[in-house]
Amino acid sequence: MKSTLDVAAIKSDFPIFRKPMRGGKRLVFLDSGATSQKPIQVMDAERHFYSTQNAAVHRGSYYLAEQASEAYEGARASVAQFLQVKSEEIIFTKSATESLNLLAVSFERSNGGLGIKAGDEIVVSELEHHANLLPWQQLAKRTGAVLKWFEMNPDGSLDLSRIDEVITPKCKVVAITHQSNVLGSVPNLGPIIDAAHAVGAVFVLDSCQSVPHQPINIKELDIDFLTFSGHKALGPTGIGVLWGRAELLDLMEPFLYGGSMIETVTMTDATWAPSPKRFEAGVPNMAQAVGLAAALDYLSTVGLANIHSWEMQLTEYALKGLQAIDGVSVVGPQGLANRGGVISFTVDGLHPHDVGQVMDQYGVAVRTGHHCAWPLIRKLGLTGTTRASFYLYNDFSDVDVLLESVQGARDYFRKR
Amino acid sequence: MELDSLYQEVILDHYKKPHHKGLPTGEIQVHHVNPNCGDEITLSLAIRDGKVEDLVWDGVGCSISQASASIMSELVSGKTVAEAQVALKEFTEMMQSKGNFLGNEEILEDAVALAGVSKFPARVKCALLGWMAFKDAAIQNGAEL
Numbered sequence: 081m082k083s084t085l086d087v088a089a090i091k092s093d094f095p096i097f098r099k100p101m102r103g104g105k106r107l108v109f110l111d112s113g114a115t116s117q118k119p120i121q122v123m124d125a126e127r128h129f130y131s132t133q134n135a136a137v138h139r140g141s142y143y144l145a146e147q148a149s150e151a152y153e154g155a156r157a158s159v160a161q162f163l164q165v166k167s168e169e170i171i172f173t174k175s176a177t178e179s180l181n182l183l184a185v186s187f188e189r190s191n192g193g194l195g196i197k198a199g200d201e202i203v204v205s206e207l208e209h210h211a212n213l214l215p216w217q218q219l220a221k222r223t224g225a226v227l228k229w230f231e232m233n234p235d236g237s238l239d240l241s242r243i244d245e246v247i248t249p250k251c252k253v254v255a256i257t258h259q260s261n262v263l264g265s266v267p268n269l270g271p272i273i274d275a276a277h278a279v280g281a282v283f284v285l286d287s288c289q290s291v292p293h294q295p296i297n298i299k300e301l302d303i304d305f306l307t308f309s310g311h312k313a314l315g316p317t318g319i320g321v322l323w324g325r326a327e328l329l330d331l332m333e334p335f336l337y338g339g340s341m342i343e344t345v346t347m348t349d350a351t352w353a354p355s356p357k358r359f360e361a362g363v364p365n366m367a368q369a370v371g372l373a374a375a376l377d378y379l380s381t382v383g384l385a386n387i388h389s390w391e392m393q394l395t396e397y398a399l400k401g402l403q404a405i406d407g408v409s410v411v412g413p414q415g416l417a418n419r420g421g422v423i424s425f426t427v428d429g430l431h432p433h434d435v436g437q438v439m440d441q442y443g444v445a446v447r448t449g450h451h452c453a454w455p456l457i458r459k460l461g462l463t464g465t466t467r468a469s470f471y472l473y474n475d476f477s478d479v480d481v482l483l484e485s486v487q488g489a490r491d492y493f494r495k496r
Numbered sequence: 497m498e499l500d501s502l503y504q505e506v507i508l509d510h511y512k513k514p515h516h517k518g519l520p521t522g523e524i525q526v527h528h529v530n531p532n533c534g535d536e537i538t539l540s541l542a543i544r545d546g547k548v549e550d551l552v553w554d555g556v557g558c559s560i561s562q563a564s565a566s567i568m569s570e571l572v573s574g575k576t577v578a579e580a581q582v583a584l585k586e587f588t589e590m591m592q593s594k595g596n597f598l599g600n601e602e603i604l605e606d607a608v609a610l611a612g613v614s615k616f617p618a619r620v621k622c623a624l625l626g627w628m629a630f631k632d633a634a635i636q637n638g639a640e641l
Contacts, residue, residue, distance in 0.1 A: 433559075437616070
């Protein structure tokens with residue numbers, strides 16, 4: 081079913097679209113894959129928290145502390161409801177990057193099934209953002225575990241032909257992205273998740289590029305951990321989410337030590353609070369958690385299925401337009417199958433930085449370079465790409481400006 | 497158009513036909529990268545009788561980084577270390593000026609064409625990449641910079 085969004089109404093909720101860009105041009109924001117813009121409802125939620133509820137959560141016995149704790153735990157409940165999981169399985173972090181580092185460090189410290197030791201195997205893929213590669217790469221280096229990975233095909237899919245060699249009985253963790261942040265390609269995760277579970281490994285899903293854009297069914301996916309960042313989902317910066325299955329979180333050692341995460345403390349020892357507190361040392365990012373809840377409310381009101389359908393219509397229009405421009409090549413999946421609303425492309429003879437610089441003159445905001453996925457870019461034999469990513473506040477006129485600006489970039493350097 | 501102040505004719509000329517670009521052969525080779533965008537440069541040189549010689553560089557990157565490396569290599573080759581240092585200082589100052597310092601053409605020659613880059617903060621590192629590689633290589637070759 082194709083849904084149409086009332087983009088004019090949505091845009092009016094985002095103050096940033098009233099700010100003129102260079103040369104007075106309107107903002108054509110096509111960099112939501114890096115971070116999303118924020119609706120006034122999110123800013124209001126943070127302002128409301130600071131104006132009426134601000135106190136350190138889970139500490140004071142006074143009225144305001146109760147209000148703050150209620151707001152913060154209410155935000156947790158909202159995220160849990162959004163993901164259809166239990167509240168105690170939601171851990172607030174400062175970012176998806178921190179969520180993934182938390183997992184890697186906790187596995188290193190944990191004993192039993194989840195603990196990582198020399199000779200164990202950790203599996204990732206060539207699609208990964210540095211945030212879902214480096215924590216595992218460095219964990220392997222520290223522990224003597226072996227890092228393995230699924231290779232990428234030229235169309236941005238994963239090569240699963242040797243799945244039994246990649247995921248072996250030595251495998252403890254498989255951590256893979258739900259959607260490539262560079263190419264928009266969606267890997268075929270089903271067989272990988274099954275293979276991981278068949279050998280007793282846990283599966284970690286980096287869903288930074290999917291949770292903000294489409295309905296997610298954790299039960300159906302049959303995964304063990306999931307991470308995403310608030311700021312890519314209309315929420316504030318400084319707030320990320322880690323979801324984990326309760327029975328696994330109970331077995332895990334803490335990541336950061338400090339206030340709030342303890343059960344008892346003596347001068348020489350300590351015991352830990354149950355999840356989620358065990359993983360939330362210090363006064364947390366309270367206003368940001370509240371802001372994230374408001375963001376997820378906003379997304380739910382518009383409807384994730386509607387947002388996804390709309391983005392795919394924009395993607396189809398942009399793909400066709402880009403493919404029709406002489407000298408422009410779309411990198412990764414060429415059609416709509418197994419992809420999301422992210423498109424990478426190159427312009428013959430031009431470095432992405434120069435392409436992006438000319439596009440900026442049209443008010444177009446795109447990402448250029450290696451997109452924090454350097455191994456993927458190297459694998460493609462490129463030095464970088466230009467990437468356009470869509471969200472609920474984009475419309476077909478944005479795509480028209482995108483296409484005009486790409487032609488403009490090509491012609492600017494061609495004629496000179 | 498604001499863009500023309502960034503992409504001056506001379507910059508595009510150097511980009512299309514870079515000077516001193518080839519395979520660096522010196523014993524000491526420096527390798528610099530701009531981790532934000534993946535631009536890379538490898539450079540080697542010799543200091544003989546206090547002069548910069550045999551400067552050769554190779555790299556990948558945007559027009560600004562490639563042109564700037566080319567202009568720099570043309571400018572400092574054959575110059576004394578002291579002269580190169582003056583140029584390096586002048587260029588660095590120009591890059592940090594946010595468009596307020598256009599640079600002395602007698603010192604910088606073609607490099608004054610890069611003055612417009614300083615109005616685009618995201619591109620300043622591109623322009624400086626080759627110059628920082630030069631500085632590093634000169635120091636490693638015993639120059640006091």
